[in-house]
Amino acid sequence: MSLLSIGKSGLFAAQAALSTTGHNITNANVAGYSRQGVVQSTAIAMGQGYGFLGNGTQIAQVKRYTDEFLNAQVRTAQASSSAMDTYNAQISQIDNLLADSTTGLSPALQGFFGSVHDLTQPSAGVPARGTLLTSADILAARFQAMNARMEDIRQGVNGQITSNVTVINTYAQQIAKLNDQIALASGGDLRQPNDLMDQRDQLVMELNKHIKATVSQADNNSLTISIGNGQPLVVGKRAFELAATTSPTDLTRVEVGYVTGDKVTVLADSALTGGELGGLLEFRSKSLDLAQNSLGRIAIGLAETFNAQHHLGLDADGNFGGDFFSVADPFVSKNFNNNQSSTTTVTAKISDATQLTTSDYQVDFDGTDFTVTRLSDNQKTKIAPFPQTVPQTIDGVDFSISGSAAPRDSFLVRPTSNGAASFKVAITSSSQIAAAAPIRTKVPLANKGTGTISEGTVDANYLANKLAGPLTLAFDSATGSITGFPATQPVTVVAGGVTTTYAAGAAVPFTAGASYTVAGMSFSMNGKPADGDQFVIEPNTGLGDVRNAGLLAGLQSKNIFNSGSTTYQSAYADLVARIGNKAREVQVNAEASKAQLAQAQGAAEDVSGVNLDEEAANLLKYQQAYQAASKVMQIADTIFNAILAIGR
Template sequence: MSGNLLSIGKTGLFAAQAGLSTTGHNITNANVAGYNRQVVVQATGPMLDTGVGFLGTGTQVSQIKRYSDEFLNVQVRNAQASKSGLESYHAQISQIDNMLADQTAGLSPSLQSFFKGVQDMAANRASVPSRQAMLSGAETLATRFQALDTRLGEIREGVNSTIEASVTMINSYANQIADLNDKIGTFAAAQQHAPNDLLDKRDQLVMELNTHVKATVTPGDNNSVTVSIGSGQPLVVGQRAFQLAAAKSPTDQTRLEVGYMTGSRVTVLSDSALSGGTLGGALEFRSKTLDPTQSALGKVAIGMALEFNAQHKLGLDQKGDPGGDFFSVAPAYVGRNSNNAVTSTTEVTAVVSDIANLADSDLKVEYDGSKYMVTRLSDKAQMEYTGAGATQTMFGIDFKITGASAKGDEFLVRPTIGGAANFNVLVKDVAGIAAAAPIATSSPLTNTGTAKISAGTVSKDFLDSPPALPVTLTFDKATGNLGGFPGATVQVTKSDGSTSSVAAGSVKFFEGATYTFGGVSVTMSGAPGDGDEFKISGNSGGVGDVRNIGLLGDLQTKNIFNNGTATLQSSYAQLVSTVGNKTREVQVNGKAAEALLTQAQASAGNVSGVNLDEEATNLIKYQQAYQAAGKVMQIAGTIFDTLLSIGR
């Protein structure tokens, strides 16, 4: 009997000792990240049949239980991935927001200063000092465009560095998780119990992995886990770790993409395939903010250059020569896919020509074996290139495709991405500013009526096929016609806005009407007398004429973007507003994600966290159990000694 009592006491002693060790383990690891509290689970020992009933044989430790709720862990991991992604996004976008909205570093001050210089030149009769000030303002504007684009380029390089660093860390975590899968499986197979501390370490690695990219975890065989990312690409399967690679984009060698390695082959994943974490936040920032911002800034630059150049060409410089391009217009970026056939010699050139009809979107050019299709990526709208090597305008862009093609040839076209970087002033001499209009109007003092002719304006048609000047218009009172128009027809726009094309020999005089021929437009007012003449001639001596520079100044308020609904200033303001609103959105969502993470961690901590007060209570409990079990063994020893003494 005393032997059985001694055995019972011994089992209690061992169980209490295990409880003390486990409690001490909990206390000393309470501040270790990812540690889950452990508890000794006891079970009753096997019964002993004595013939008159079953007698207990003590207790046994059946399990060292690890408290961890996978449902709550998933919530923590998802919240961590979301928070890290938004933090990464906000860290990048806040740089752009501060730059664009800055009153000194932004574009608005330079744009306003430039147009003020244009207007001052018009007010000062195109004097040399005012010309120099206007030219200096143009150089400042060009420098500002280039500086903003350079800063965006630096941020783009920062995104590339983030991608490289994140890919390296993800691969490291994958290898460590696979190694722990191996160790955990080995221990579990040999001992029939999972090693709790290794499980904690693996869970912590998975949690840290989610700070870089959102990962999905599913249980596998032999206590292993399978980790997948993106749209289901496996990162860890059992003891095998797969790898990611930072690969150059096939259509842009300066742009890093995330590739998935299968053997020696790297498959580039789309930016949208990877979400959450530092990597997902950086990729989302680049595709949804950085690329559109750089393109929108380039669009403002190209729109400015196209409109200013078009009007500048309609004027005369100080030498009496027609104006040329004032600003350079950057060609579209065309990226040839590196996977195109080696036999292909296809070349694609693209230049923005119609800024009003240009959508904020990249385009893709593909050859299907018989024809080239141009696809606008924002809405998948398509047009077929039928130019056969000649220029064809599609989506506001002049395309030209030449060379031998192969089926599957693909090109990425980014219309305005380089607009700001390549915005330069081409006029270097103040005498080259075309401030004057190319025509001048007059009427002799001998006219008997009160009719007046306006100073006149010219359009693009004047450059294409100018009429022979001078032209003298004569009023015939008997017929009410204005004669002397060159060409076959004249466009007449009445004061009420109605427009009609009339044969040159039968053009009626209407007060307040505008007459257009050969790109020249003049407006008549008053009442002409019979035989009154009105002369339109070349403006060969218009040194002090500032009519064209005045029209150039009007471009500041002209609607030239978005089908003629946005000005230069409003288009840039829309860009600033879009970035600002997105920055605020990401900031607010980031704070919400942080709160959700805190709540999820608290919920998981209630299950798996170590409560030092509770552990202190357990220490006392197991200490008393240890002392009590020792007392049982002491009594068993006393009884045994008594039995021995009787025998003596």
């Protein structure tokens, strides 16, 4: 090759390097841009008799500086950071709602039971009853308002899930389009459309802000992208789609489905992790559902236990108390994918609010047996026998199943989800407050001994054995026993910690300090009665008596939930603590994820980022190379002209 051609090759190489450096400088602030550099190689030398003469240089490649391993770390960190940020933004709303000292449930609970306590005071009267009814309305409104706020958050989550699915589908289509363009433009490993590949990598990075995506290399510089449990999102130039679809068992819940042809398969929330979408799904399943179910459980537990005690009292008109509060039955829905020929019906009733959990349940039929699965821990309980003769109780809920079932029939049961929303005051007048006990006792003045009888209380059994008139008990000194108990009812005596049950009609001994229970009535006797002394138990009138109000007030400190270890207030405090701890955990994780993302981005930038100082130095270097190559060509021209002059 002539000296002129050698200079020309150096000139072209320097020009390409200058253009690439200028390209780097002008794109330094473009998101996702990777630094490029011209890679030169020595042209093939020409053999001469005395050796090989160089033929100049050639451009081997315009190299894109990037590291796929570091990029994968950035994508993973981005998906985690976006998920934690989204989770943190959502759970902080619930945390603030529950823990607020003004609008939270605690002030309303304390105010309500404070009014119940006020009703037990000697000076209490009609005003105290009115105050109690007002406090009950405030408590109901607080339950409903807190649940409504959670429903607003839930609808917001539904909307964000839908928008994220739309964005994910858009990115998938754009990545697939770039895959096609890159494959067509690629000419092997060395000739690559660098700018298109940068655009595609940036789209993949943006995709990971919405969902964690797994990336693998394919032929012709294409990328294959999958999500969830390996569902393909992009394969070559083909993009697959997600769909925001209504839950088959809950029409108020938006789920994410995978589209295959004309079929949409709902994906489990746990399968879609990372990114905003993963954060939303995790928040809903692990925090929002828990908070709403827990609040509903408190509402149902309060209503059921308060009602049970209220039924055992008399109102101002002398009538037995009715329901003080009302709540809805458990939410039950069938899967709309069930066999249309199936006539299965599932109903659920709360039979023991103290045994309720905060979990939802799924009822499935496998073709032979029905199984109830507690979704919080996947504990399964078989419905046996089936067909049922009586409902089967699981965690305080009576499950009743009837009809003709088909294999894979499925139902969702949410016992407590609507508890707070449906919590209402059932009574309409303060006179309906059953503050009085239904029985009273007295010792006739004619008694000669020192025997006494307590005021007496009743339990639920009394409602089936109400006194129609006075019940007179008498002491028989000859036998040391008490007579006059109902002839058809057994009597249980607790004396000195020992419980003894006497059959109906049997002699019941008198023991000072012992407690007696018969026909749902309990009382204790003390002193030393004389022969023939009587003790009278009779129906109460409901006026001037607030003993049942005292028992209602005592429910505030009674252990109700979690196998008799938790009060209403402590159950709510536990909810506040669990959400608060989770909120703090998510906040810390979000901060840690941001730090990891920054670290990963820094490492990737060290490889692919544009350093303007370095590029400025390169400009000078390549400028000098250009000038030097020009000088070579100038000298070659001078030599060539000198040779021509000799020939003249």
